[in-house]
Each structure stands twice: as C-alpha cells, then as structure tokens.
Amino acid sequence: MFGTCNVPEVELAEKICALVPCADLVQYANSGSEAVQGAVRAARGFTGRTKILKFEGHDHGWADTLAVSSKPSAAEVGPYDAPARLPHSHGIPPGVVEEVVVCPWNDPAAPRTALDAHRTELAAVIAEAFPALR
Ligand SMILES: Cc1ncc(COP(=O)(O)O)c(C=O)c1O
Incomplete structure (x- = not known):
C-alpha cells in the first residue's frame, strides 16, 4: 500500500533514479495495471493529449484504459492497416475505446503511419517488451 x-x-526511489539515467521520479504501483494507468495519466497530463497508441495483441492489464484489442480473434481483428478497436469485455465505454489507437505489431512502417495520422492527438505509445504469444 x-x-x-x-x-x-x-x-x-533515490537509488533507482541514481541507477537509471533517464529516471527523474519513481512511482510505485501494486500491479501492472496500476502502473500502466499511472503512466497513461502522467503522459496525458504532461502532453495535454488523450489518445494512446498500443499494439494489437499486447496486454496492458485489466483497467479500462488499455483493455482494448489485447486478445483479438482472427475473425475480429479487421483490416491490417486499420485494426478494429475491440474492448476486452462489456462494461468498457465506447469513449474509452475511442481513445486507443491500435497498431499491428512487428511492422516498423505501421507505427510510423499511425504516428503521422495521430501526431497531434497522441499522449503516448505503449508496448509490451516481450509480448506473449496468445
Ligand atoms: C505489459 C503488461 N502490462 C500490464 C499487465 C497487467 O499486470 P497486472 O496483472 O499485474 O495488473 C501485464 C500483465 O501481464 C503486462 O504483461
């Protein structure tokens, strides 16, 4: 707690900042979902923007914010260059889903295109460092 x-x-926190050259602050969290939520809020607060780019099939936890297109089935994914934004479950409001830009993984051109298309709207890009095969 x-x-x-x-x-x-x-x-x-001071040790972490001393050891990690890019770290100025440390925020502790109880779970991955909580850490993601904190990072998203910080990015939105810092940039004044709201959209987050995430990669299709990457899991960022249970919180509404990024519970979108985490485990899409082949039947649901939509066109490659415009992946569907699929809420993880009922109960995630459409307005939350609309704040997520979904991008195919393992294709360097795809995030470039998405970044260009949403340049003035994106607060952050988030990726799983080691996406699990699901
Ligand atoms: C990249 C990533 N972010 C967030 C989470 C969510 O973590 P937690 O289950 O601790 O909420 C996970 C869980 O696997 C994860 O892999």
Missing part, C-alpha cells in the same frame, strides 16, 4: 510515504521507500 503506497498511500503513506516512508523513509525506505524514498531511499529506494
């Missing part, structure tokens, strides 16, 4: 700050937590 990270609602209250303590000295070891601060000392660890």
